[in-house]
Each structure stands twice: as structure tokens, then as C-alpha cells.
Amino acid sequence: MTLRYPGRAGPALLGISAVVEPGERVAVAGPSGAGKTSLLALLLRLLEPSAGRIVAGGVDLACVDPDAWRSGVAWLPQRPRLAPGTLRAALGGRADAELWRALELAAAASVVAALPDGLGTVLGERTPLSAGEIRRLALARALATGRPLLLLDEPTTHLDATSAALVTRAIAELPRDTTVVFATHDARLVEIADRVIDLGVHGVLEAVA
């Protein structure tokens, strides 16, 4: 698979080939600017490859309706944001019990518990939450969807060592009916991966472990 952005000299990704088996934990590694976020965007079908293809269960993704494909995918963006409105709605508006379970997994239950209005807290332009807290909440949002494919972009960035360890363990211990692909710089998170897709300096695949 190759991806070129219009107006940019070189390709963002060049000749990437990789396999992800169901239930695997797959790390996408590589230095800053190697194309990790772009690779996730391709898997989300927010972008289409300039050359090559993505095949899921024997079907070329280009032939699948993007919305139908995405209905099985949950995503933690690189710069997660919580939509304005109540925290409950921003987390996907599921039943509270479900949300709390996901918040526990994402090491974010204590964050919500510390807010005077809990899940009813109204978010907006000014937020009482730190970047690390927003990331854990957004991770909870992705986990709460219960979708079979999780795409996580830097799930442990902005987290202190304790929270990062909790999140890493949660990702490792997710039930095996969930496939997780995560982009990361965090060596400890790479350790739990069943497979590493290492993008080189300019998005050239260097090794598949």
C-alpha cells in the first residue's frame, strides 16, 4: 500500500505490506512523521490508498461501504477531543453501567468520580480536564463501543507512568474477540504487542516481527 498526499514531494507511506490476525494486539511503530496516523486513517477509510489495497476477510475494502466497515471499528484519535455537551453524551451516550465499566478499563473512573457532576458534567471550550484525562476518557469511549476492531493512536501519550501501565494492561487483557491496532512511541506498550508494524523513517516498512 502506498499513500501520497497531494502537494507533498514524497509518499507518506510507500509499499507497506502487513497482516493483522483476528484478536491480535498489533503495534504500529516508527519515528515521528513516519505515517503511523496516516496508516490508521487508511484502516478507518478516512483516506484511500494511492496504490495497493486493504483486504479484510478476503474482501477488498474499496468494495465495502465505508459506513458498514466503520460500524465494526472504534477509534482513539491522536488528538482526542470530547464533543461539547454532557460528558455522558461525549462518551457515546450508553447506559451508565456500561460507561463505568469502560472507564474502569481505561483508568478513567477516578477522573469522572472526581468531577462534582460526574457523567453529567457539561464540557465546552473551557474544560476542567487535563490532556491526559481527556485521552483516558476518549479511550473509554472507544472501549465502550464494544466493536471488534480497536484503532488507538498513541493511547499512553500524556499519561503518567501509573496510568500508562494501567492502560497498557487493559489493552493487553482485552478479550480476544477484539483486535487492537495501536500507533505508539511507548516501548512498554510495544512489548505487549503480538506483532509490530515498524514504519521506517519515511514510511517504508522495515521489519515485521
Added chain:
Amino acid sequence: MSGALVRVLATARPLRRRLAFGVVLGALAVGAGVALMSTSGYLISRAALRPPILSLAVAIVGVQFFGLSRGILRYFERLASHDAALRLLDRMRAVFFERLEPLVPDGLPLGARTGDLLGRFVDDVDELQHLFVRALGPPIVAVVVGLGVVVAALLVDPRAAAVLALALLAGGVLVPLAAARVVRSTGRREAPARAALLTDVLETLEFAPELAVDGRRDEALAVVAARESSLTRIRRRTALAEGLGQGTVTLLAGLALVAVVVVTTVHGVLLGMLALLALAAFEAIRPLPVAAEHLGATEASAERLFELVDRVPPVRDPGTPAPAPAGLVLRVESLAVDGVFAGVDLELRGGRTVALTGPSGAGKTTLAHCLVRFRDPDGGQVLLDGRDLREYRQEDVRATVLLSGQDAHLFATTIRENLRIARQDADDAALREALGRAGALDWLDTLPDGLDTFVGEQGLLVSGGQRQRIALARAFLSPARFLVFDEPAAHLDAPTAAGIVDTILELAAEGRGVLLVSHSGYGLERVDEVVGLP
């Protein structure tokens, strides 16, 4: 008139001469129109009797004079009133921006939404320009011209004058009141409805990727469509009131013409003059129904604006500020922010490096905000060269202490302009040097447009790591004596992150004071002091 409008009027005080000039020209233009019609009436009636042509000369000159002067006066009236309205807009925007700016980021209401703020700052300020030209000017013109017309009619025929006065009162007072009543419930809802639409459109665009992945795109679009149609309903009602108002005034004008002709006792040429005078007089009151609606709309907009800018800013400049600090020592003494942290001490001097650590949510960013006076602490103090930060102008504090925040904002412009925010006069060599220290020079050299590369809305066209490096390069460019780096290594791979921390620590060797806010351990062994938040 409500308090909010009175305050807008007070803001417009320096422009009162220009605004008054526009109104005077408007009255003269409408007056010339009325005079043109009545002189024409006289001329037509007179000419029908085929008098010697010389006896018509004065009336002909009058028609020419009023015809030309009406156009010229109208032209200059437009020029003057638009000039005044645009100057007013300019002033209003500056006044409201000055009051909005100190509220960002820590003084905005919790839950404030970008779209709503933008709606207030763009649309509601826009609406205020109509206050004078469309809402307050026309009634003054109507009173002046209306009185003039009635007095003129009185000289010809008191009975006709009385009928005309009644008709003008009905058209100029009752119709606008009725129009205002029709739109009263909806007119005040227009500004909030417009802001709600703007908010939803912006958020649907901003969150488009998340919405698409969550499968909620159609749901979001349906919300936008519903907002749009409710705004359309409000506008349709306003248009209906406007149309009915204008139509009624036209109908009244026709009725007044007939009534004047029926009741008057004058004959001949004066009758023709009187009839057209009556018809023309209604030109002065035609804009009044629209004026009544604009009065309601501007009032609603003014209230929305004051509701926002009347918030107490979290920090204020002192009445008599201390002179700008040299930037020798920045000391934090038993600093406390309610419910976040208490009793924090640290000291920064030129050449000294301090690290601030703590788990996520411990208040590291809040403390950093106290250092640049985005907010004041609840207890303890921050001293810069021995004086409390509150004694300086905020501008002087921020020129001395620079905060390089986490997830710094990139403006939708080129890399060059994004860097020059830190130092306006920096040349390309300086920009390249700063990017080099931030580890971004190799990347820059792969870009065909180099420093002219457009980074996209919110910097979305560059990767997370590159965004972080541009933000760092800004800090390296800045001449500030104290530099506060909030999580500078987030989004960067380990070797790059290590290099960045090394570069940041080198800044101290140049004689600057560096505070490294971080939850990760790298480089902590090399700083002069580590301060931990629990």
C-alpha cells in the same frame, strides 16, 4: 429602550457627529423627495391650464432642483451613514474584543462553545451596526419630514392637514408597533437560533472524522438541518411582518391621498400639489416597520454580547503597573489552587532548570497557567523579581515568561508565520535555526515549499510530532527570560524526545530559566531541582 442598547449608544459617542450628519442628510433627501412630488403636482396641474410658458419657469426650475438634489443628497446620505455604520462596527469589534480577550482561556463560562462565541462575536456585533442606520435614524427622519409636511399642508388647508396627520400617525406609529408585535416572539429568537446553527455546523465539521467512525454523521446532519429550518421559520415570520408592514403603509398612503382629495376645500393647482404631497409624505415612514424589527433584533444581540463580556476576567491589570521586569528571578511561594494543589514552592533564575512532575490531573498545567497569569492562584503568590505578578501588566509578564503549552495551537497559515508569532522580526535564518534545535530541519527540507508550507486548519496537514516541534521552535525563538515547557516530548518518539529535552536543558546554559513540566522521567536527573505535585 433597554440598558444594553443605552450602553451601545454610549460606546458610539465618539461617532455621534458622523451619525447625526447621516440623519440630517437623510431628512434632507426625503424632504427633497416630498418637495419634488408636490412641485411636480403643482407644475402638472398648472401646465394643464396652458398658461404662458414663462409663468411656469419657477416651478420647472423647482422640479429640476429638487429632482437633482434628491439624488445627490441620497448619495451623500448613503455615503455618510455607511461610513458611520462601518466605523461603528470597527469600534464595536475592537471594544468587544478588548473585553473578550482577557476572558480567554480561563474566564470563559464552563461549557462555552466555539460556535456560540463566534456567533456572538461576528453576527451579534454585525447586528449592532443596524442600530443607528436602520433602527434609530429612520424614526428621526420620519418625525422631521412628517412635521414639515403637516405644517406645509396646514398652510394650504387645515382640514386636509388634519387628515394627513392622522394617516401619518397611523402609518408611522401603529403599523410599526403592530409589526414589532408580530416579530416580538420570534425576533429575539433569531440571534440564538443563528448561533445554534453556527455551533452545530462548526462542530459537525470539526468532529467529522469521529462522527463518521461512530456512524453518527447522518444524525449530526439531521440536527443541522433542523436548526436550519427553525432559523428559516423565524426569518420567514420576520419577512412576513416586514411585507405586511410595507404593504399597509402603501395602502394607507393611497387612502390618505383619496381622503385628502375628498375633505379638502381647495381647488385647481393647489389640489394637485396637495394630493401628491400627501402621497410623498409616506416615503418618510415606509422604513419604520423594518426599523421597529431591527430595534428588537439589535437589543437581543446587545444583551447576548454584554452577557459574555460582562463576565469578570480571571486576571486584571493593576491601576498603576510596576515597570516591566528585567526577568531575574521567578519564585513560587506556597502556591495553592483550590481543590488542585497547595503549598507549592519553586524558584527559577537565569541558568537554572527546574522540573515539575506529577500524575496526570495533578494540576501541572494549572500551575503553568499561574506562572503566565492566565489565572491567579487562590493562595500563595508568584513573585517576579521580588514583586507579585499581579503588580505587572499581563503583557510584561508574558514577554518575560513564555508558556509553550501542550498541544499548542497552530494557525491556518504557513510554517513561517506560525513561528513568527514568537518573534515578529525573525528572519529565515533564525527560523531555520530554531527548527533545527527542535529537530525539525530534516523534515523541513523534504517540504517542496519549505517555510511557506501551509499547515492546514488547526495544523491538521502536519503530523502530531511535527506540530509539537513547530511549537518548540516558537519557544526557542522567543526572547523571554523564563521558559515553561508543558509536556514538550509528548507525541515524539523516544530518541527525538530525548534530544528535545537535551536542547531545552541547553537553553539554561544561555542564561535563561527553564521549567520543564513533565510526567515522564527523562532528563530529571540533570535538572537543578525537581518539584513534585502529589
